[in-house]
Amino acid sequence: MVSIYSQKSDRDLILACQRREPAAFEEVVKRHQNTVYALLFQLAPDWTDTSDLCQEVFIRVWRNINNLRNPAAFRSWLTQVIINLFFEEIKSRARKATPKRPEDSEPLEALPVAVETTQGGGEELDENHLKLSDHEVVRKAMARIPEQLRTSLVLREMEGLNYEEIAVLTKTEMGTVKSRIAQARSQLQQVLAPQLEVALQSGANSSS
Secondary structure, three states: OOOHHHHOOHHHHHHHHHOOOHHHHHHHHHHHHHHHHHHHHHHOOOOOOHHHHHHHHHHHHHHHHHHOOOHHHHHHHHHHHHHHHHHHHHHHHHHOOOOOOHHHOOOOOOOOOOOOOOOOOOOOOOHHHOOOOOOHHHHHHHHOOOHHHHHHHHHHHOOOOOHHHHHHHHOOOHHHHHHHHHHHHHHHHHHHHHHHHHHHHHHHHHHO
């Protein structure tokens, strides 16, 4: 049976979530969980707990959804939630000499619906969100770029945001954003250059 919420727009779903309707939130998760996972994976391709972070994003969405004054702006707000979590994780991981033991961690707040976001499982991620990591070589190259540079590059290339929007999300000047994106592209090309050369040589040898 098709849920009545599946026919609703994102705006109407957010309004329903603000009325604390769990079924509406379930539809929000279904629509956006792959996008959230893909963005987190792009921002931190070397982290191994992307699925847990994705769940934390939706915990924060459910917890703070009433703070969103313009339901039509949900997608931008969701991106901000992801970016905020990403920066918090960077600071937190830098402070930790050793990871917490499982028994020391606080339990996650219960969601009105389970979030299924495991790498390699479920639906295929939207190919539009994988153009920077559709190959293992590129994924590893992205992981070698500093977080600040990688964040700006991902928001520009994957999310399609303009420089001003990225500046707002990352709380930096627009000139800094442009510089970081240029540096990230340059570093990515430098890292990938040897791999591309090998690929070209391989292609030339196979065609001869």
